[in-house]
Amino acid sequence: MEYLVDLGKRAKSAATALSLLGQEQKNEGLQAVANALVANMERILKANEVDVARAVEKGVKESLVDRLRLTEDRIKGMSEGLLQVASLQDPIGEVTGMTLRPNGLQIGMKRVPLGVIGIIYESRPNVTADAFGLCFKTSNAVILKGGSDAINSNLEIVAVIQEALASVGLPQDAIQLIEKTDREVVKQFMKMNDYVDVLIPRGGAGLIKAVVETATIPVIETGTGNCHVYVDQHADLEMALSIIENAKTQRTGVCNAMESLVVHSAVANEFLPKLYDYLKGYGIEYRGDARACAAVKEFEPATEEDFYTEFLDLIMSVKVVDSIEEAIAHINEHSTSHSEAIITNDYAASQKFLQEVDSAAVYVNASTRFTDGFEFGFGAEIGISTQKLHARGPMGLLALTTTKYIIYGNGQIRK
Numbered sequence: 001m002e003y004l005v006d007l008g009k010r011a012k013s014a015a016t017a018l019s020l021l022g023q024e025q026k027n028e029g030l031q032a033v034a035n036a037l038v039a040n041m042e043r044i045l046k047a048n049e050v051d052v053a054r055a056v057e058k059g060v061k062e063s064l065v066d067r068l069r070l071t072e073d074r075i076k077g078m079s080e081g082l083l084q085v086a087s088l089q090d091p092i093g094e095v096t097g098m099t100l101r102p103n104g105l106q107i108g109m110k111r112v113p114l115g116v117i118g119i120i121y122e123s124r125p126n127v128t129a130d131a132f133g134l135c136f137k138t139s140n141a142v143i144l145k146g147g148s149d150a151i152n153s154n155l156e157i158v159a160v161i162q163e164a165l166a167s168v169g170l171p172q173d174a175i176q177l178i179e180k181t182d183r184e185v186v187k188q189f190m191k192m193n194d195y196v197d198v199l200i201p202r203g204g205a206g207l208i209k210a211v212v213e214t215a216t217i218p219v220i221e222t223g224t225g226n227c228h229v230y231v232d233q234h235a236d237l238e239m240a241l242s243i244i245e246n247a248k249t250q251r252t253g254v255c256n257a258m259e260s261l262v263v264h265s266a267v268a269n270e271f272l273p274k275l276y277d278y279l280k281g282y283g284i285e286y287r288g289d290a291r292a293c294a295a296v297k298e299f300e301p302a303t304e305e306d307f308y309t310e311f312l313d314l315i316m317s318v319k320v321v322d323s324i325e326e327a328i329a330h331i332n333e334h335s336t337s338h339s340e341a342i343i344t345n346d347y348a349a350s351q352k353f354l355q356e357v358d359s360a361a362v363y364v365n366a367s368t369r370f371t372d373g374f375e376f377g378f379g380a381e382i383g384i385s386t387q388k389l390h391a392r393g394p395m396g397l398l399a400l401t402t403t404k405y406i407i408y409g410n411g412q413i414r415k
Helices: 002-018 023-039 041-057 062-068 072-087 126-137 148-167 183-189 205-214 237-249 265-278 290-295 324-334 347-356
Strands: 095-100 106-113 116-121 141-145 175-177 198-202 227-231 258-264 285-288 315-321 339-343 361-364 401-408
Touching: 002 116, 002 141, 002 175, 002 183, 023 041, 023 072, 023 126, 023 148, 041 062, 041 072, 041 148, 062 148, 072 126, 116 126, 116 183, 126 141, 126 148, 126 175, 141 183, 148 175, 198 205, 227 237, 227 324, 237 258, 237 265, 237 339, 258 265, 258 324, 265 290, 265 315, 285 290, 290 315, 315 324, 324 347, 339 347, 347 361
Parallel strands: 116 141, 116 198, 141 175, 227 258, 227 339, 258 315, 285 315, 339 361
Antiparallel strands: 095 106, 106 401
16 A cells, blocks of 8 residues: 555645646647657567567457557557647636626636546556546646556556656656556555545446446546447448448457447348448358348347447447337447447438437447547547546546636625
């Protein structure tokens, strides 16, 4: 516990220092880190190779190894994300809603940092840089607990970030990594209310459930992604094929990948065989209801659990429905409230879907893969929130701030 308390104290101190920095100083730090990531690319890749080799040796499935793997392009993407964050307007210090009360008091709201943010995440080492960038821009210190499978990658990335911050005279403790990998340390971290203001878990359903049930620190849930695509009876079927290919196969191990297909019965017998032939080269396993299996004999019968599952693999559940109402009901029942899409040329159907599907991101005629902080123009994201309090969807800069009231008076006393 002494180890964690030391991290917490250092983070608190760093958060105080960060709260006094101006936008120019923070942008200088982000640019220094962005340059350092590229300059130290070989060093980071070498550490990542150790993690990837260990994962392969353990027999981890390829979609999850892909989440762990860094490449030159991915490191350049991490750097580019930091530069984009630097280019965004700093929300800290913004004063909104200043009103004049009858007694002469002027009352307004000022945007301020949350303080110290704890992030517990799995596999993806790019999260290390993304989390730093957004937290640093909003004057928050961050304590990271990455998965043991990415420990070498994360250690190297954090070291590079800290060195870059020190080179421009900024506090290295703006980012800290919990280097110990045993579970007891994680449990203790989740109860550090005196030092950590908010906890954000990023990972699978098991991790998020464990954090929500164990933590005494306030938690922002970043949920799993059982994402649906609904092919309406008025869909452009060629467009649907392209969107489903992208949503399902571009990266199978990410939370915004499509897992579940819903098809209107009016087009199911035509569309599903087309889809099977179109995606044949990917080796996708389809688990369908009775009507889906009747349309394509290669489909396997689905269990009820399949319709609730985030596969993170080349597996897809398939449901045939008789109406858009049935499609929406199926999605709202089985979704994890992440991202859903409708493919349709019917304006009324698109608006009904947008209105009634209860998820963080709802699309018309586009891939669910766009649910991403970078794609939404946030530079990066701290996570994709599927809850409804404070933040929802990709969490950019504003999601890492809170407000305080500021009141100006000239001697008023309450009577």
